[in-house]
Amino acid sequence: MTMFFPRAPRLLAAVLALSIALPAAAIDVLPFKDRAEEQRFQNLARQLRCLVCQNESLADSSADLAKDLRAEVFEQMRQGKTDAEIKRYLTDRYSDFVLYNPPVRGGTLLLWVGPFIVLVIGGIAVATIVRRRAAVARTGAPTTTTPDPAGDDWT
Structure with missing residues (x-):
C-alpha cells in the first residue's frame, strides 16, 4: 500500500489526530x-x-x-x-x-407523535402504490404505449 500511497500513514495519523482534537x-x-x-x-x-x-x-x-x-x-x-x-x-x-x-404535554405532543404519524402515512402510501401496480399487472393493461396526438412520439 505504501508503494502506491507513500503519504498514507502520515495522512492517516493527521486525520486521527484531528478527530481526537476537534471534540x-x-x-x-x-x-x-x-x-x-x-x-x-x-x-x-x-x-x-x-x-x-x-x-x-x-x-x-x-x-x-x-x-x-x-x-x-x-x-x-x-x-x-x-x-x-x-x-x-x-x-x-x-x-x-x-x-x-x-415532557409530553400539549405543546410537545407533535414532537413525540410526529415521527410515528409520518411513518404511518409513508406506510399507507407505499401500500397504496404496491396495490395499484399489482392491480395493473393483473389486468395486463399497457402502461406507456399510447401514441402522441401529434403522431410522432410515443409516451
Missing part, C-alpha cells in the same frame, strides 16, 4: 471543585440541546451559544441550584426545545 476543542476548561461536580455538569450538559446545532447536546457542541449556555449552567451550579432548577430556568428562557427529552 476536545468543544469542551470548555471550567474550574470544577471536584470530579463529582464535573460529572454532574457533564450529565446535565448531555441532557440539554444546543439551540444552534439542534442535533447535538450542549456537551458536544462547539457553537458560541453552546459555550455561553455551558458557562451559564456552570454558574448556576456554583450558585447552588439543582439540576431541576437549572432546566426550569433554561426552559423558561428557551422553551422545552432546549431539553433532549421534552
Whole structure:
C-alpha cells in the first residue's frame, strides 16, 4: 500500500489526530471543585440541546451559544441550584426545545407523535402504490404505449 500511497500513514495519523482534537476543542476548561461536580455538569450538559446545532447536546457542541449556555449552567451550579432548577430556568428562557427529552404535554405532543404519524402515512402510501401496480399487472393493461396526438412520439 505504501508503494502506491507513500503519504498514507502520515495522512492517516493527521486525520486521527484531528478527530481526537476537534471534540476536545468543544469542551470548555471550567474550574470544577471536584470530579463529582464535573460529572454532574457533564450529565446535565448531555441532557440539554444546543439551540444552534439542534442535533447535538450542549456537551458536544462547539457553537458560541453552546459555550455561553455551558458557562451559564456552570454558574448556576456554583450558585447552588439543582439540576431541576437549572432546566426550569433554561426552559423558561428557551422553551422545552432546549431539553433532549421534552415532557409530553400539549405543546410537545407533535414532537413525540410526529415521527410515528409520518411513518404511518409513508406506510399507507407505499401500500397504496404496491396495490395499484399489482392491480395493473393483473389486468395486463399497457402502461406507456399510447401514441402522441401529434403522431410522432410515443409516451
